Amino acid sequence: MEPILRVKDIHKSFDGTGVLKGVSLEIHEGEVVVIIGPSGCGKSTLLRCINGLERIDRGEILLRDRRISGLEKDMHLVRQKIGMVFQSYDLFPHMKVMDNLLLGPTKALKRSREETEAEAMQMLSRVGLADKAQALPRTLSGGQKQRVALVRAMLMHPELLLLDEITAALDPEMVSEVLNVVIDLAEEGMTMAIVTHEMRFAEAVADRVLFMEDGVIAEEGGPEEFFREPRTERARQFLQSFTYASARKKEKADSGNPGSGKIR
Amino acid sequence: MQDLGISVLFRGINFQRLLLGLWVTLRIALITIGISAVLGLLFGLAMMSRSRAARAVCRIWLEIIRFMPQLVLLYLVYFGFARLFGWNLDGETSAVLVFSFWGTAEMGDLFRGALTSIPRHQRESAAALGLTRAQINRYILLPQTVRRLVPQAINLSTRIIKTTALVKMINVTEVLKVGQQIIGQFYREPSAAFWVYATVFLLYFLICWPISLLAGRLEILWEGNHH
Ligand SMILES: Nc1ncnc2c1ncn2[C@@H]1O[C@H](COP(=O)(O)OP(=O)(O)OP(=O)(O)O)[C@@H](O)[C@H]1O
Ligand SMILES: [Mg+2]
Secondary structure: OOOOEEEEEEEEEEOOEEEEEEEEEEEOOOOEEEEEOOOOOOHHHHHHHHOOOOOOOEEEEEEOOEEOOOOOOOHHHHHOOEEEEOOOOOOOOOOOHHHHHHHHHHHHOOOOHHHHHHHHHHHHHHOOOHHHOOOOHHHOOHHHHHHHHHHHHHOOOOOEEEEEOOOOOOOHHHHHHHHHHHHHHHHOOOOEEEEOOOHHHHHHHOOEEEEEEOOEEEEEEOHHHHHHOOOOHHHHHHHHHHHHHHHHHHHHHHOOOOOOOOOO | OHHHHHHHHHOOOHHHHHHHHHHHHHHHHHHHHHHHHHHHHHHHHHHOOOOHHHHHHHHHHHHHHHHOOHHHHHHHHHHHHHHHHOOOOOHHHHHHHHHHHHHHHHHHHHHHHHHHOOOHHHHHHHHHOOOOHHHHHHHHHHHHHHHHHHHHHHHHHHHHHHHHHHHHHHOOOOHHHHHHHHHHHOOOOOOHHHHHHHHHHHHHHHHHHHHHHHHHHHHHHHOOOOO
């Protein structure tokens, strides 16, 4: 089957410093690709290039065989098919939750308000936020905001969803409520590219793991093999730094951390 | 004597004269604020424009109004332009010119500040929803800019109103000047000065206070709407 997304040897530099140095990847329908790697290796830049927030210097990006890199005028049409949620809480602060949700579908896709509102309510209740439809974003917790941001992206019915460390700015106890939503989406067959530092989540959700290092994909594999025995030394070291961190986390969990649900 | 002082206010048409003076003050201020609001938006856009020349002009303009006392500018236009170019500008026109020159730059800088203080992610997450540039401006950037700008613009307006007191130096008979004329006429009542100036103070206060309250209210109402 044809992949939904094809990234072919893309290069990107900022002020002469190479950040992406020849990245290629494919994502198939229903696949969840998790991208991990040390800070500054270019993960965010990769996602931002895919939905055109950054222009690439070289290479090509195809969405269902249509070239989407280097588009000038019609990039917004492409972005309607690629959802993205960022690390920072990026709800529109001057709009109620429901208006945040309706903006894209009604203005960009010109869908009817009533129909979208019904769907929005349904999705809000699925993420446990039905009572927040008329709330202003500033009254929500970080975890609630990110769940709304996920619903907002999903209401566009994207073909591909890009998630860039969506729990990195959250207090630890809110991480799982957001990641559980992502796991549900994965189970429903949503195609996703996910950048995360939550290794247990990565292992649980990934169909494939890409390990990035210094602007290239240094290793690629299924989650079991990658997390059990990574082939490259760098990936091994990288994972090691988390075993240490998670050993400490585990101690905390034993002393009564509220349940982390599906994430084992 | 004390009683006589305050009675000066109500003698003849003195109070009406003060109110008329106040109207001159307000007229200058309102026209200035209107011009500054419109030109200020253009000024702000010019400050953010890609053209280096436009940005440099704005920079210099802003420096001039920041460093040059308003009074010097008023004299320059009222007395200087008349001599140099033979323009015979009346005091009120000169005042509106000078204050608008000032207000435009200040308003422009506020506008630029309000717009650039919106986090980059606002634009980006709107773009990620597939909105066009025009839609992003209309639904995301404009409303947030207005919320940040309006309270500050209102504060600037009260500063403009206060500053109009200077125009008495170029022979415009605004409220302060009228007050001084009244005091001059009733120089036999030494306490008249106190009562007249107190009244002028009160008039300014009555105009600026509600405006400033409104700014405060709006700020609280919209507070936290920017993270
Ligand atoms: N707009 C920009 N201008 C200049 N340099 C940038 C820009 N965006 C990113 N960079 C640089 O590119 C490099 C890669 O950044 P990127 O954000 O893609 O890393 P990352 O892998 O997402 O890191 P992290 O895990 O910390 O989020 C960094 O060195 C960063 O400083
Ligand atoms: Mg990043």
